[in-house]
Amino acid sequence: MEEFDTNEEFIYSLIIDELDEQISPEKKRLLDNWRTLNPANEDTYHEFVRIQQNIDKLYEMQAYTPEESWDILDKKIDQLGFHKPFISKNLRTWLSVAASILLIFSIGYYFIDHTKYIVVSNAPNAALKTVFLPDGTQLDLNAGASVRYIGRDFNTDRMLELLDGEVFVRVKHDDRYPFVVDLDKLQARDIGTSFNIIKDQRNITLTVEEGKVALKKIADNQSILLTGGTTGRYSSLTGELIVQKNQDVNYKAWADKDFVFVETPLKEVTRQLSKAYHTPISVNGNDLKRKKLTAHLHYQTPDSALNVIAATLQCKLTNSKSGYILSGN
Structure with a gap:
């Protein structure tokens, strides 16, 4: 079983058994181990979950029998020129239901229009x-x-x-x-x-x-x-x-422009303001970079907020085409 991650049909059958709530504890352990091997496996698992959810939605609109669905899938595969591999009964039954989705595709729908x-x-x-x-x-x-x-x-x-x-x-x-x-x-x-x-x-x-x-x-x-x-x-x-x-008092400052800084390094202050106002803000001078700010800023424009900072820290504010610059006097 060490190579189980390379056997796609086996893994798919495990996923389907779990979705049908028919998986054994031993197979559940194998599936869980496979899911944790890498993010791609986890994404594959969730694709099956989403397909199952959409199948449920599809049945709410119109049901198709497994036999009808499998006939549809066979015809689609023949039209595309693909080789039809052997598929286990369990996987075949599940895919036959999913084949109904192909019929919905062919008339211009995708589960929910x-x-x-x-x-x-x-x-x-x-x-x-x-x-x-x-x-x-x-x-x-x-x-x-x-x-x-x-x-x-x-x-x-x-x-x-x-x-x-x-x-x-x-x-x-x-x-x-x-x-x-x-x-x-x-x-x-x-x-x-x-x-x-x-x-x-x-x-x-x-x-x-x-x-x-x-x-x-x-x-x-x-x-x-x-x-x-x-x-x-x-x-x-x-x-x-x-x-x-929650440790971030400014978690929604991007929305309401209400910032609270307590002994916050100026570099972190300008980083948060740059993100919120979508404007580059830089700090020139090592002495200024080491300064910390304690202030409550609630302004809709970066000019107002930065002018308060410049006055508080006794530094110079410059506005250029490339953004704002705070520098020592």
């Missing part, structure tokens, strides 16, 4: 972008962020998908219809709250401002409850989901 998706994006290096969803929920999108949702019936099916980037969410609470953020491998369920989410290729960070958020891993239903002032972190590399007290 993508033409119904509304995509909202903010350009890289752009200023904050604020949008309101149909239910009244407010989204602040940082530069480079992108979300999507299905506009039809959103008031009763409040599912928002964060594709990439950072957003701050102020949920319009409704006890009847929970607000859910799809984060690919995680789901965040609102329990009356406002929160900040950062999603990149490997990590997800969710910090609650007020209220509560239930953060759940889709693969194994592991969940944590986040309250105001706490942060949930997920690493796709390790699969670890943890909760901790």
Whole structure:
């Protein structure tokens, strides 16, 4: 079994057995070991999970028998000129259901009609972008962020998908219809709250401002409850989901431009301001770089914030085409 990671059919059958809740403890251990070998294996596993979820959605719209689905898949393979390998009965049955998806593809659908998706994006290096969803929920999108949702019936099916980037969410609470953020491998369920989410290729960070958020891993239903002032972190590399007290007082300063610095090195101050205002800010002079700032800055423009810093630290502020420069007098 040491070479099991190279036997794709065997691994796929293990995944399907787990999705069908028919996997033995020994095979579950083999599958878990394979998933932890490298990130690519974990991504493959989650692709199967997503396919299973979409199959469930497909059956809600229209069911196809396994026999019909397998006939469809056979014809598709013949048309494409591919060789049909031997496939075990278990895997064949599962793929036969997935073949229904090919039929949906052929008539222009993709589980849920993508033409119904509304995509909202903010350009890289752009200023904050604020949008309101149909239910009244407010989204602040940082530069480079992108979300999507299905506009039809959103008031009763409040599912928002964060594709990439950072957003701050102020949920319009409704006890009847929970607000859910799809984060690919995680789901965040609102329990009356406002929160900040950062999603990149490997990590997800969710910090609650007020209220509560239930953060759940889709693969194994592991969940944590986040309250105001706490942060949930997920690493796709390790699969670890943890909760901790929020240590970053400026976690949402990119959105509200409200910064609090306490004996903070000027280099760190300018780094945070540069990120929030999307403006290069540099510090000239070793003596100035070693200085620390204690201040509360709440300004919508970098000019105002930097003028306060210059006056506080008794330094010079210059604005050029390449950005701002703080230097000693």
